Amino acid sequence: MAERKLIGFIGVGVMGRPIARRLIEAGHTLVVFDRDDQAMAELAAIGARVAKSVREVADTATIVFTSLPTPAIFKEVALGADGIVHGETVKVLVDLSTVGSRAEQEVAAGLLAKGIETVDAPVSGGAAGAQKGTLAVMAAGTPAALDQVRELFDVFGKVFVVGEKAGQAQLLKLLNNMLSSTAFAITSEAYVAALKGGIDPEVMMAVINAGSGKNGATLDKFPKQVLPRTFDFGFPISSVCKDIGLAVDECQALGVPMWVGNTVRQIWNIAAMQDGKARDMTELVRYVESWSEGKGLTD
Template identity: 80%
Template sequence: MNMSQATTEQRGAPLGFVGVGTMGRPMARRLLQAGHALVVFDRDEAAVAELVALGAQAAKSVREVADRARIVFTSLPTPAIFKDVAIGANGLLEGETLKILVDLSTVGSRTEKEVAAGLRAKGIETVDAPVSGGAAGAQKGSLAIMAAGASAAVEEVRPLFDVLGKVFVVGTEAGQGQLLKLLNNMLSSTAFAITSEAFVAGMRGGLDPEVMISVINAGSGKNGATLDKFPKHVLPRSFDFGFPVGSVCKDIGLAVDECQALGVPMWVGNVARQMWNYAAMQDGAARDMTELVRYVERWSSTDGLEDSQA
């Protein structure tokens, strides 16, 4: 049986999905809308109920998902939770049906490699496939998916990735997708941090923020913050990008640790990490990441952008 035949014949069997939160729920919804049967589990009963209303089947445990589905997706918030779900007691590795775990989480390469080794001992392949694009990208099916794993497993799940966004095969070993995702997130969060400082400085110097955006995006300073987050979520003062400061701290922390383990000193990365961690300690962990600007305004003893535009 070749891979195209396998995918076609297995389409009628349910896919599994564990972790249907901010990112997992819209991805699971897209799989349902594409016609796939789905069995889901999450501790948040309301999130599960929303998907059940769209046709998903609810599982009573992680183990049940792996008992019923050959391919299981995970989208989980921390390395510890992912490890417990995958290889802990009554975890996915104890399932009778699971053959491919597709991990969409951001948990770092060391945890991913440890989990992949544990699952492989049970005959289960891991496709390391963290995603970039945020909740909006998950809803639109425009995520960038960084997939790494055994070629046969990656090819089998590729049609499912096409429902979620654009897949980039970045390697053949679990952990390589995690490394690239962490590097991407570190660049993004560092760009937002320095952009926040630049805009607060510009406001203190009397510059119009709309003019600043236009000029910077026409010049060499443009980045993801100036092109997207500032015009959509900061200047309107909505601060609703949908990714919390605490998650930024987790990702940039994992990124800096991995880079240092590879022998890179991380002068800039460490400073950016400290800035985000300090914001989190000032009651900011649960706040939207775009609210970092408010902390820079406070630390600068300056009027906020909102007050300056009033």
């Protein structure tokens, strides 16, 4: 069994909470902080210590995980006036967020100036993967820093070492999410076209998944969330917009034209602007259905 550790965890929301739970269940002691008192209370009920601030976490644990929603929040938590950078105990930050390579590099440089290493470690697999411990963990950091946290990754997923520089894992995660959201968008259009053409959607998915058109949407999200009309994958449209926006911007900065990526970004952004920000990403299908009838989405 891996050595039991005292671990800090900042951001225990949709993804952070099940990851933190698995670490606790594996025998580690966690000190947690989040703006949501209820989220912290759920973990306190199974043994977590609740901190009153980010700084308290960084003053307590040598290894601190973050799972945060936006680049701005991540930078404030890491480098702000009461941020991780001022912690007296923290030596390694493990960032599970999806914030893009530029934010990750800025934070890593700021922390390193104070002797704190950064492991850039975004995850893929959604809330269900976090609960099951089957996440894909893309990790970039120095070998010494990775050695300190690698066994912790095994608690909630499978680690893929991307490189030694913070930001490399962020780029790969954004590319992964861009492919996923693109697959879902085009599958939504194909699905609606099949319905309008009188094709049974169950037959459609069976044929596609037996052929060359299969993808993550046809294999997973459509059978589980779209065909039964539950629309409960657990990832909001606003987060898709954030991720694909970051992905397109980073790819363009690398000189890639992004003709397809820009078009897909527009599709998701239009859905978000039509009262879709808080809706589950699988509800994009409902927008395509309405647009195909020349209407907006109505409940």
